[in-house]
Amino acid sequence: MTTTPGTDPRPLYTRATAQAAELIRTVRPEQLTAPTPCTEWDVRRLLSHIVGATRRISVVGEGGEGMAVPLFADDITDGAWAQAYDEVRARAVKAWESDARMAASVRVPWGEITGQAALSAYVVEIVVHTWDLSEALGHPLALDPELAEFALPVAREAVPAGPREDRPFGPEVPSPEGADIYGQLAGWLGRRPL
Numbered sequence: 001m002t003t004t005p006g007t008d009p010r011p012l013y014t015r016a017t018a019q020a021a022e023l024i025r026t027v028r029p030e031q032l033t034a035p036t037p038c039t040e041w042d043v044r045r046l047l048s049h050i051v052g053a054t055r056r057i058s059v060v061g062e063g064g065e066g067m068a069v070p071l072f073a074d075d076i077t078d079g080a081w082a083q084a085y086d087e088v089r090a091r092a093v094k095a096w097e098s099d100a101r102m103a104a105s106v107r108v109p110w111g112e113i114t115g116q117a118a119l120s121a122y123v124v125e126i127v128v129h130t131w132d133l134s135e136a137l138g139h140p141l142a143l144d145p146e147l148a149e150f151a152l153p154v155a156r157e158a159v160p161a162g163p164r165e166d167r168p169f170g171p172e173v174p175s176p177e178g179a180d181i182y183g184q185l186a187g188w189l190g191r192r193p194l
Helices: 009-024 043-061 078-095 099-103 115-137 145-158 181-188
Strands: 105-108 111-114
Touching: 009 043, 009 078, 009 115, 009 145, 043 078, 043 105, 043 115, 099 115, 105 115, 111 115, 115 145, 115 181, 145 181
Parallel strands: none
Antiparallel strands: 105 111
8 A cells, every 4th residue: 555645644643533532432331232334343342443453553653563463452341432542542643653663664464564554544444433433323523524535545545446355345335426525435445324
């Protein structure tokens, strides 16, 4: 995966994780079992994945082996999701402060790429999962369109239009007419609105 030359994903990642944190703080206990556009996950499992994936990219940013980090945070209790995410997102933002880390080669689940490309992919990850969570919660907050405007071309470059058997995404879903940029991103990554 490559990104637009000169695009620094760090400010976007910081904004995207802040947006996710704000949304996570709105989750009520009775919503934890609600369905999400990730059809195999309810809200609780989606939150577990969001925290787990953020732990993983934190470790990668710190120079560690991210693949050793579970993709789900099964150690978090239901009342602690917001605090757990606040802590790990602060860790992730700090882990990627270094320009040298952005230029270095890092290992992620899909191969060896630059830190800049890896963090760009994790912008896509958190932006689309924020949309998933927003859908599940009934859109309690307006989402920042600039984040999805960055994520969509990165996703289109990284995730092929054809068969995706080797990727954790379903086939592209045509976006409804007039879909906003988040709806377009979700559709590209195989999601349907609830």
